[in-house]
Amino acid sequence: MKKADKVAYDKDYAAAKKDGKPFFPYAIYKDTIIAGLAILVVIVLAITVRVEMGEPVNPASTDFLPRPDWYFYFAFELLKIFANQNALTPVIMATFMVPNILIILLVIWPFIDRGPERRIWKRPFAMGTAVLVISGLCYLTFLGASTPEGIAKGETLPLTGLDAAASAGEAVYLANGCSSCHMIKGVGAPGPGPELTNEGAKGWDNAKMVQWMKVPVAPMPSFASLPPEDLENLSTFLNGLGTKYK
Amino acid sequence: MTTKDIGPKNPVEQGVTQVVDFVDERSGVKNSGRWLMFRNIPAGTSWFQTLGFTAMALFGMQAITGIILAMYYKPDPNTAFGSIAHITNEVTWGWMVRGMHKWGASVMIVIVFLHMGRVFIWGAYKYPRELTWVTGAMLLLMTMFMGLTGYLLVWDQKAYWATVVAVNIFASAPILGPYIGDILRAGPEFGPDTLSRFYSIHMLLIPGGIATFIGLHLYFIIRLGISEPPWAKRALRVQRDEEDARRKAARNREAGLKGSVSFPPAWVDDEQEVKR
The missing domain is CATH 1.20.810.10 (Cytochrome Bc1 Complex; Chain C)
Known part of the structure; x- marks a missing residue:
């Protein structure tokens, strides 16, 4: 903003203040009513939608659904968008680049948009940004709220040609909640992890897969707590997906 | 006959007044509190x-x-x-x-x-x-x-x-x-x-x-201070400049001087604008 604009604004605001009303009671009564309503909403929600107890933590059992609270659904959905890791959309976009760009934009915004104009329809750039960010966040939150959480108990994978080791591996896969992040032939959550239908096409050997299970790339948690034979069977199963087991 | 204000008679009230005055004497809380609560905010809030x-x-x-x-x-x-x-x-x-x-x-x-x-x-x-x-x-x-x-x-x-x-x-x-x-x-x-x-x-x-x-x-x-809504009655300078330009252009058109005469930019007569 130019010096003249600042001087003009200060003068205008001083005049507005001079013709204004005292904070008490003209502003405070509105504040009190709206804040009171918000707290009333909280109380009504607390009474009508009771909090429930979940399953107690068991770090050894990995049968879990890693779902954040609703206000982080957008971040969770970003992970899904960038889940299938390749050179063009690495997962670091969702875990680091996009969130940090948004945070930096948020903090420095007043130093980007500095013109004296305040009328809504005369600020197309700012309003365009607002519409883009707000609709994006709402859409991702809605997606996060409406996607199914993995598979139902007792559901199996539509695969054929499984041998004994692969069947054991499939059981490990199903028992440890892998399908709450990965999809195989349309079964399981579509992310945040990549789809595994053709995992075997990568041509990994079991040692490499076991090592991955123990020290995976974030955000996937480590499965080092599983027994070695389970990890071995799981690796056999995964390394044959799309090639031996279809 | 002039009367002298000797404060409240009720001893409880007296005590409270004394404590408040004691704190105020040292902190100036009465004045700043009054300023905080009764400071003006723009009327259109x-x-x-x-x-x-x-x-x-x-x-x-x-x-x-x-x-x-x-x-x-x-x-x-x-x-x-x-x-x-x-x-x-x-x-x-x-x-x-x-x-x-x-x-x-x-x-x-x-x-x-x-x-x-x-x-x-x-x-x-x-x-x-x-x-x-x-x-x-x-x-x-x-x-x-x-x-x-x-x-x-x-x-x-x-x-x-x-x-x-x-x-x-x-x-x-x-x-x-x-x-x-x-x-x-x-x-x-x-x-x-x-x-x-x-x-x-x-x-x-x-x-x-x-x-x-x-x-x-x-x-x-x-x-x-709290900002004014963008629809506040008091127009901002950018808006006044626009209106001034429109008025001057209209005036020029009426005088048959279509755009050939430049006029001083609006901020030159800022003083008059604020009064308006």
């Missing part, structure tokens, strides 16, 4: 401008319900889940306080986002209120981080594994990531100290930060 106060009120509610929950909660992996069950099922009104704290977090996040949206759409972050926006952005980030750290404290499977994934995401950041991960987990793995670390961050570190930044935010708001 709107209902949309109540959201910041509402967010602050909800923070207060979260603090009070949080203090009550902390009286019963045990931040230890072996007892945390049991203490939450105790609060929910046995403590008088415990389910209510826990429910208010949980729903209060969601409502607070909604209100904070609405507040930010209002400031953004109105352009209220512009000169001279840039730093008010920056402190507000910090408050938004800290509020989100409150949600993240509080989620783990209920110590159920969903919260535990969601937090494992979230901390993995922090730890995967380049350069500083591994250190941030270690700081959050209190070590390379989720261990017995992780829960108490999250508890400490959730109830001491971030609330302290939020209180500090609410103080800064309020300082800027009180010092700079």
Whole structure:
């Protein structure tokens, strides 16, 4: 903003203040009513939608659904968008680049948009940004709220040609909640992890897969707590997906 | 005959007046309080401008319900889940306080986002209120981080594994990531100290930060005053310049001088404009 604009604004605001009303009671009564309503909403929600107890933590059992609270659904959905890791959309976009760009934009915004104009329809750039960010966040939150959480108990994978080791591996896969992040032939959550239908096409050997299970790339948690034979069977199963087991 | 004011006769009233006067003599609280409450704000202040106060009120509610929950909660992996069950099922009104704290977090996040949206759409972050926006952005980030750290404290499977994934995401950041991960987990793995670390961050570190930044935010708001709605009757300079230009162009057209005469820019007669 130019010096003249600042001087003009200060003068205008001083005049507005001079013709204004005292904070008490003209502003405070509105504040009190709206804040009171918000707290009333909280109380009504607390009474009508009771909090429930979940399953107690068991770090050894990995049968879990890693779902954040609703206000982080957008971040969770970003992970899904960038889940299938390749050179063009690495997962670091969702875990680091996009969130940090948004945070930096948020903090420095007043130093980007500095013109004296305040009328809504005369600020197309700012309003365009607002519409883009707000609709994006709402859409991702809605997606996060409406996607199914993995598979139902007792559901199996539509695969054929499984041998004994692969069947054991499939059981490990199903028992440890892998399908709450990965999809195989349309079964399981579509992310945040990549789809595994053709995992075997990568041509990994079991040692490499076991090592991955123990020290995976974030955000996937480590499965080092599983027994070695389970990890071995799981690796056999995964390394044959799309090639031996279809 | 003139009367002399000897103050209230009631000894209780007298005592209170004396205490207030004693404090006022040393702190000047009467004057500054009067200034704070009765300072002028622009007359057109709107209902949309109540959201910041509402967010602050909800923070207060979260603090009070949080203090009550902390009286019963045990931040230890072996007892945390049991203490939450105790609060929910046995403590008088415990389910209510826990429910208010949980729903209060969601409502607070909604209100904070609405507040930010209002400031953004109105352009209220512009000169001279840039730093008010920056402190507000910090408050938004800290509020989100409150949600993240509080989620783990209920110590159920969903919260535990969601937090494992979230901390993995922090730890995967380049350069500083591994250190941030270690700081959050209190070590390379989720261990017995992780829960108490999250508890400490959730109830001491971030609330302290939020209180500090609410103080800064309020300082800027009180010092700079609350902005006017963009539809305020008093037109801003840009708008007056536009109208002036339109009027002059019309005048020029009438005089048959279509655009051939330049006129002095509007800010030259700023003084007259303010009077208008």
